[in-house]
Amino acid sequence: MRPGRTRPCSDLSLAVLMAALALAGCGNRQSALLPRSEHAGEVFHLTLVMTLAGALILALVTVLAGLGLLGGSGVRRRLAGRPLLVGGGIVFPVVALTLLLIWEIAILARLDPPADDATLRVEVIGHQYWWEIRYLGPAGAHVTTANEVVLPAGGKVELALRTADVLHSFWIPSLGGKMDLIPGRTNRLTLTTGDPVVLRGQCAEFCGEQHALMAFDVEVLPPAGFAAWLERQRSPAAAPATPLLAEGRDAFLASGCGACHTVRGTPAVGRLGPDLTHVGGRRTIAAGSFPTNVGTLAGWIADAQHLKRGNRMPSFGNLDGRTLRAIATWLGSLE
Amino acid sequence: MRLVVPRLGLLGALLLLVSGCGEGQRSAHEIAGADAERGRRLVASYACGVCHVVPGVAGAHGTVGPSLAGFAGRSYLAGRVPNEPTELVRWLADPPAIDPETAMPSVGLGGAETRDVAAYLYTLR
Numbered sequence: 001m002r003p004g005r006t007r008p009c010s011d012l013s014l015a016v017l018m019a020a021l022a023l024a025g026c027g028n029r030q031s032a033l034l035p036r037s038e039h040a041g042e043v044f045h046l047t048l049v050m051t052l053a054g055a056l057i058l059a060l061v062t063v064l065a066g067l068g069l070l071g072g073s074g075v076r077r078r079l080a081g082r083p084l085l086v087g088g089g090i091v092f093p094v095v096a097l098t099l100l101l102i103w104e105i106a107i108l109a110r111l112d113p114p115a116d117d118a119t120l121r122v123e124v125i126g127h128q129y130w131w132e133i134r135y136l137g138p139a140g141a142h143v144t145t146a147n148e149v150v151l152p153a154g155g156k157v158e159l160a161l162r163t164a165d166v167l168h169s170f171w172i173p174s175l176g177g178k179m180d181l182i183p184g185r186t187n188r189l190t191l192t193t194g195d196p197v198v199l200r201g202q203c204a205e206f207c208g209e210q211h212a213l214m215a216f217d218v219e220v221l222p223p224a225g226f227a228a229w230l231e232r233q234r235s236p237a238a239a240p241a242t243p244l245l246a247e248g249r250d251a252f253l254a255s256g257c258g259a260c261h262t263v264r265g266t267p268a269v270g271r272l273g274p275d276l277t278h279v280g281g282r283r284t285i286a287a288g289s290f291p292t293n294v295g296t297l298a299g300w301i302a303d304a305q306h307l308k309r310g311n312r313m314p315s316f317g318n319l320d321g322r323t324l325r326a327i328a329t330w331l332g333s334l335e
Numbered sequence: 336m337r338l339v340v341p342r343l344g345l346l347g348a349l350l351l352l353v354s355g356c357g358e359g360q361r362s363a364h365e366i367a368g369a370d371a372e373r374g375r376r377l378v379a380s381y382a383c384g385v386c387h388v389v390p391g392v393a394g395a396h397g398t399v400g401p402s403l404a405g406f407a408g409r410s411y412l413a414g415r416v417p418n419e420p421t422e423l424v425r426w427l428a429d430p431p432a433i434d435p436e437t438a439m440p441s442v443g444l445g446g447a448e449t450r451d452v453a454a455y456l457y458t459l460r
Contacts (some may be wrong), residue, residue, distance in 0.1 A: 290382045294440040299385035302399045302438065307385060317399075321438035325431065328440055 030200040032173040036220070037194045039111050039176050046107055050100070057096075064088075111176065115158035115190045120151065123160045126168035126181040126203070129210040129311055130274050130287045135230060143233045144262070146274030147287045148217045152226035153196045161187040169205035172218050178204045193220045200288065209310035215288025236265030237277050237334050248330025251323045255316065263334070273313060281335035286311075298328035364407060364457040366420045366450050374448075374455030381442050390459055400439060406459040413437065423453045 028034055035041040068079050078084065123142070125132040135143040149172070151157055161170050163181035170189065171178040174197075179189040199218035203211055221229060240246040249266065252258070258268030264277045279285065282292050286308055290296040300307060302324060305315040319327070375391055378384070384395020388402035412418040412426055415434050425432070427449040430439040444452065 290385055291380065293381060293442050295442045296382045296385045298438065298440055299382075299397055299399045302386070303397065306398050319438075321436045322431075324438045325440045 029198060030173050030202070034174055036174040036197050036199060037176065037192050039192055040174055042107050042110065043177065046104065053096070053100075112190060115156065115188070117156065118158035118190065119155045120157040121160070122149070122157055123162070124149075124170055124181070126161070126163040126165075126170070126207070127312075128165050128208050129203075129214040129308070131214070131216045132164070132274070133216075135233070141234075143230060144275045145233055145278065145282075146276075147215075147284070148219070148282050149201065150219045150221060150226060150229055151191070151193050152223045153193055153220050155223070156190060156192050159189045159191065161189060166207050167205045168203045168207045168214070170201065171204040172199060172201035174199045175201075175218070180205055196220050196222050196225075198283075202288065210308050213287060213289045213308050213311075215284075217283045217288060219283075232281075232335075233278055237263050239265075240330065241333075244326055245330045245333055247323075248326035248328070251319075251327050252330060255319065255323075255327070257327075260313070276331060277334060279334055280332045292332070294325070294328045294332045297331050298324050301327060364420060366424075366454045366457070369447075369450040369454035371451070371454040371458050374451035374453065377444070377448055377452050378455060381444075386439070391455075403456060403459055407457045408460060413439075420453055420457070423456065424449045427452055 032040065032047075033044060035044045064079065067075050071079070121136040123134040123136060125134070131147050131149075133145050133147070133149055135145075137143065159170070159179075161179055161181045162185075163183055166183065168181040169178045170181060172191070175193065176189070176191050179187050181187065197220050199220070200215060201218050202215035205211075207214065240249050252263070253267060258266070258270050260270040260273040262269050262271065262275045262277065264275075268276075279297075280292065284290060285292050285296060286300055286304070289308060290300065301316050302319070303315045303317060304311060304313040316324075378389055378395070379392050383389060384392055384397055386397040386399035387395060388397065388404060389395035390404050406418075409418050412422055413430070413434055416422045416426070422433075427444055428446075429441045430437045431441065
C-alpha cells in the first residue's frame with residue numbers, strides 16, 4: 001500500500017479478491033468462487049466485476065451525498081445543477097446498465113449452448129433424498145449409479161434432469177449454475193469440465209425434511225480414467241471371494257434389501273433406493289453424508305432413521321452383530 | 336479443645352492420602368508415542384460418530400453403539416475386557432477378535448492409528 005495513491009479501486013479490488021479467496025476456503029470442493037470450468041470461470045468473472053463496479057458506485061454516491069450535506073454552498077449548488085442530475089442520474093445508469101445487460105446476455109448464451117457436440121449424455125433423476133444417475137449409452141445400454149457424478153476432463157456433458165417426486169435442483173457450484181428438477185418435465189443442463197478434480201454438488205431447492213443431506217460427489221477424471229470407470233460401473237457385482245462376504249450377500253438378500261435396492265449380479269432388483277452394485281467404490285454414502293467404510297455402512301443400516309430421519313430407508317436394528325458386519329463388509333467390497 | 340487440634344491434623348492427613356487416589360488410574364492410560372489430536376481427527380475422518388456419541392467431534396451423535404463420553408473412566412471395554420491401553424488398541428484394530436458377536440466391524444485402522452485413537456479416547460473423562 002503505497003502512500004499518496006489517488007485511486008481507491010486497487011485497494012478495493014484487492015480487498016474483494018481477498019474476501020473472495022477467504023470465502024472460497026470455506027468449501028474448496030464446492031465453491032462458486034473457485035471455478036473449475038470455463039463457464040464457471042465466466043460467471044465468477046462477471047460476479048467480481050459487478051461487485052467491484054457496485055462498490056465503486058456506492059463509494060461515489062456516498063461521497064456525493066457527503067458533499068451535499070457538508071460541503072460549501074458552491075459545491076452544493078453545482079451538485080444540484082442539471083448537468084450532474086441528468087448526466088449522473090440518467091445517462092450514466094442507462095449506459096452502465098445497458099452495457100452490463102449486453103455482457104450478461106452474451107455470457108448466458110455461452111453458458112447454455114446447444115449440446116449437439118456433447119461427448120456424454122447423463123440422466124439425473126432426483127428422489128427424496130438421493131440422486132439416481134444414469135449414463136446413457138448407444139442402443140439404450142445405460143449404466144446406473146447413485147449419488148455420484150463422474151465426468152471426463154475437458155469435455156462437454158449434457159444432463160437431462162428429471163424428478164421422481166418433488167422439486168429438487170441440481171447444483172455443482174464449481175462447474176456451473178443450478179438447474180431445477182421439475183415434476184412432469186425434463187430440464188437440460190450443459191456442463192463443461194476443465195482439469196481432473198474432485199468436487200461436490202448438492203440439492204439446491206428445498207425438497208423436504210432431509211434436503212440438507214442430499215449431496216453428491218463429483219469427480220472429473222482424465223478421459224482414459226473415465227472410460228475405465230464407466231466400464232467398471234457397467235460390470236455386475238463381483239462374486240463373493242470369502243465366506244464372510246458370501247454370508248453378507250446372503251443376509252442382504254434374506255433381509256429383504258433387494259426390495260428397494262439393485263445389486264446387479266444378484267437377485268436384488270429393487271428400484272426404490274439407490275443402486276448398490278458398486279457402492280463400496282463411492283466416496284460417500286447416504287447422498288454425501290458420511291465417508292464410505294465398513295463402519296459407516298453398518299451404522300447406516302442399523303440406524304438410518306436416526307442419522308437421516310424421514311429418509312425412505314428404515315433402521316434395521318433387528319440384525320445381530322455378526323450379520324450386520326457381514327452385510328456391511330460385503331457392501332464395502334462392492335467397488 | 337485439647338482434642339480438636341490432633342483430630343484436625345488426622346483429618347488433614349487422611350484427606351491428603353485420599354486425594355492421591357485419582358493419579359494412579361490416569362497414568363495407567365498413557366500410550367507412548369501416541370497423538371491424541373491426530374486420534375481425534377481420525378475419529379472424525381472415519382466417522383465413528385455414525386454409531387457413537389463422541390465428545391469433541393462435530394456431528395458425532397450416533398446411537399448404534401454406546402456413547403463414548405466419560406470413556407476414560409470406564410472399567411470394562413465392550414463389557415468384555417479391562418479398559419486398558421493394550422486391550423483398547425487390540426479392540427480398535429479388530430473388534431470381532433475380542434467379541435465375535437459384536438456389531439462393531441474393523442475399519443482397517445493401522446497400528447499407529449489405533450494408538451492415536453486410543454489416546455484420544457482416554458482424554459474423554
